[in-house]
Amino acid sequence: MADIIFTIYYSEPGQDIDLSVTENMKPFKYTRATDAASATRIAAENPNAKFLAGGTNLIDLMKEDVERPDELIDLTNLTLSQIKALPSGGLSLGALGRNTDAANHPLVRQNYPLLTQAILAGASGQIRNMATNGGNMLQRTRCPYFYEVSMPCNKREPGRYEGASGCGAREGVNRNHAIFGWSEKCVAVYPSDMAIALSALDAIIKVSTPDGRERDISFADFHRLPGDTPEKETNLETGELIVAIELPKSNFAKHSYYLKVRDRASYAFALVSVGAALELEGSRIKQVRIAMGGVAHKPWRARKAEDYLIGKETSAENFQLAAAAEMAEARPLEHNRFKVELGKRSIVHALEMAVRGGKS
Amino acid sequence: MVGSPLSRIDGILKVTGKADYSLDHPIDNVAYAVLVKSTIAAGKIREVNSAQAEKTPGVLAVISHQNSPKLNEKGGIRGGALLQSPEIKFFGQTIGMVVAETFEQAIYAASLVEFQYQEASPQVNFESLASKAMPSKDREDEKRGDARAALNQASLKIEEVYSTPIEHHHPMEPHAAIAEWEGDRLTLYSSAQIVNGAQNSAAKTLNIKPENVRIVTPYIGGGFGSKGGQWANLVLTAVAAKVAMRPVKLALTRHQMVNSVGLRQRNQQKISLAATADGKLMALAHETTTHSAIDEEFVEPCGDCSKLMYDTPNSLISYRVVPMNVILPTYTRGPGKSTGSFALESGMDELAHKLNIDPIEFRLRNEPARDPSNGKPWSTRATAQCLKEGAKAFGWEKRKAQPRQNEQGDYWVGHGVACGTYPAHQRPSSANVLLKREGSVVQATVELAAADLGTGTYTILAQTAADALGIPVDKIVVKIGDSDLPPAAGSVGSVGAMSYANVVNDVCQKATEELIAKSGKQFFARPTAAQLMVSEKIENFQSSVQSEAPASAEEYSSHSFNANFAEVWVHKFTGMVRVNRFLAVTGAGRILNPKTARSQIIGGNVWGIGMALTEESAMDPRWGNFVSRSLADYHIPANLDIGEMEVIFIREDDTASNKLGVKGIGEVGIVGVAAAVANAVFNATGKRVRELPITPDKLI
């Protein structure tokens, strides 16, 4: 057990450095991709390669010896950072745009304030300046058993362990872990705040494939529950690159709210978070979206609560019944029973705040 | 100068990166050492396979118990782990070390050393072990009167258990050292709160003479007790340098900090209090159950505040300990007092509520005229004044006496108070002063093996010397942090400022007396050393002194005291707590520099708020590893968690404790803070949380 630190040697764009001759560290190759096509091609040829965007998660995990890519494909030269209004009335966020820029873009602030709030609720100013929209989607769980290489973890080392013994958290310290959709193999939660808002907004992930095609993945189908393959966190195929995130036109801007409950007021991951968005006709709910963070291996859409609320009045009682319907399905672990009650309260409060237009 | 808010004289060096911390000293030809840590908490090393690591380019040595030089395990290094035996006593114990040409090579090779274990079942689940706790070996039960009987008879009483988690010091600068041998002489550039202590324990452990060890520690990036006693890393750096025959650098990573340099142990404190209906305390029992390391006892004195805070005819203090497979617990800011005051002052608040007496009034009714633990008079005791002036400054009269009465939008607002104390003792120290004149300009250097943890020691000593010599503060050079200088007390237990300032004042006064004598003249008004150097045309003059507490100090009970006031806003739906306002009122003798003193108190307050709301090192109850190993999961309060902070000092003239009337402020700032916050949370919500930290899950 030791921390692995390494040095990145910089190269000119287009020039590769082969570090595998340097025997004094974990060797890996560093490649600068020039465009999406070259990035996906290189990635398809080498399943042990990883895209490098802001690096705020990947480099940390390499230092911890959790991620061990033998090649880094640096994406920063790709021209994929624009934020563009779409003819359909939606908005496209380039995959390499920085989280800070996405949160503060006037069109995002105006049309998708839920997204602004969610991004700004995450990490710190410095990290958001580095972090990219694409990288944020693929940030990995903060489960301590995943991070500590001497602990068992099916996600970090699939196939090494028999049955449930491969999840250190299942019977360990699991206060921060899942209450929905977990499996005996993995009880980790997905940590992104930004993604919770995107889930509520039914975003679309635009992907470039190694054979030069583009394909769309709906947000609900992007992240996965752990099942028997917790190491597979999304439905991206080998070599596929996120090029953009599209936000469809919506009427939620007036009534949305991102609530993040955490152990300190800033710079902590969510215990539970709720992105709530409402479209109202008077006090009747025409459309509603509720997505939860900190409760599952993926952004958790509270469909039961949504179904209950469609067409109903915005009353405290309705919100409570909706929240109760959702949380009835929860399966808490030893240390996270509180998330059931906290989840209920958070759904109700986020909906109330959304009705009030975010003003407390 | 003394008493003025001078900015830290080392501030510019620090913000421009010119202050050399342990690893910054420019030493040529250094090699790098990296530690290898155990991945089990109990057992034995069966086999070490270092073949692959040794073959790795750049590797100079792989050291384990199998080939380590013999060290003296009783030499005063805390926590063992000196690579002397195959025994594994806690998770993350240092079991090997790799030395290589570069840091990258060392860290890579360290990952290749293979250890085979024979595992034993670790004792790491405190919940299940607590019932097996036995009386402490070091701390005997202390009884006055018969607290049990008084509690049995009483009808107005509380009996509750308060628990605090394992905490870590996590100073900004993780422990690190450079070791350089020249023949038999060893220099260690490191981070040491007790310069001479580090020198002695390193020497003894390495089986060499203390005079052959030099500790150089001019700047320290925080320590909070973890750099008081020294740990294996210091001595292993010297071992690595010996084996590699080169200077060696060894730094702990943040992750390694959780099991290398001690911790604040978990405590379960049972507080029993009984009072009469008009609020006179009749009994106080403070019974602590805790754990220590598996083979050595360290128990922080949780009952210390309870011994002397309140007047009661019957009192009982006790400690029960169970060995556990964790690193040796150690002194952690306000040892025992910060955690102990959480229990005592929460209990006082609970009983005040039960008696329907204002918690400030309840405390005032139980103010002891003398120290109840030893009958000595107080040198000064500011508690009542802290409470009264604090109440005024804080607006206490606006507080709702009943909980859950102050609603502001989505928040419950609450106010809480709690007191604290920390002992004040001047420790023996020695110092030199060197005066030098050029023309009419006189300059002075004061020298002593003191340590500045980043708190302002350089500055207060320059101020003290400036006043004592009549020399402007910018003509004073302070040399500390080097064991070649005259031996001095450590920067521990809040003794630094009073021990150092007194000896510096003494040596400057002595130099002045000697200069007067040397002049052979009589003066109407006593001239300053500076004036004498000029009038007598002396170019160089030097003096030395050794100082200790005045004899009168023994006759008194000397302590700093405080009262803490917190206003919290608790979110009604989510249970998140924000400390909107915090006020600390402190009586700590003479304040040498109100600016650095204020920073010290605020630092203590913030840590106390962290203790109340966020800090916890959670351990896996099966395997004994810490699951919060970095500052991303070990939460200290962020700016957004705390609003306004205010610090008030009570003027005190306490010359019984020491000549200058200085008391420590390093620790009292954290004492009573967690209870003030917890009491405010109760006042806000009606929920009494007795298990820290008060995270949202405990309030919904």
Ligand SMILES: Cc1cc2nc3c(=O)[nH]c(=O)nc-3n(C[C@H](O)[C@H](O)[C@H](O)COP(=O)(O)OP(=O)(O)OC[C@H]3O[C@@H](n4cnc5c(N)ncnc54)[C@H](O)[C@@H]3O)c2cc1C
């Ligand atoms: C201390 C700390 C606290 C944090 N707190 C929070 C928090 O409270 N809330 C929160 O939401 N986040 C938090 N974060 C996480 C932060 O948001 C992520 O690290 C960041 O969003 C990752 O973006 P990146 O561009 O740096 O990704 P990288 O680290 O570069 O990449 C992450 C992963 O995404 C892959 N990848 C990157 N771009 C693409 C692409 N275009 N296509 C396909 N794959 C790609 C990489 O290969 C890698 O596997 C925190 C991080 C830290 C260090």
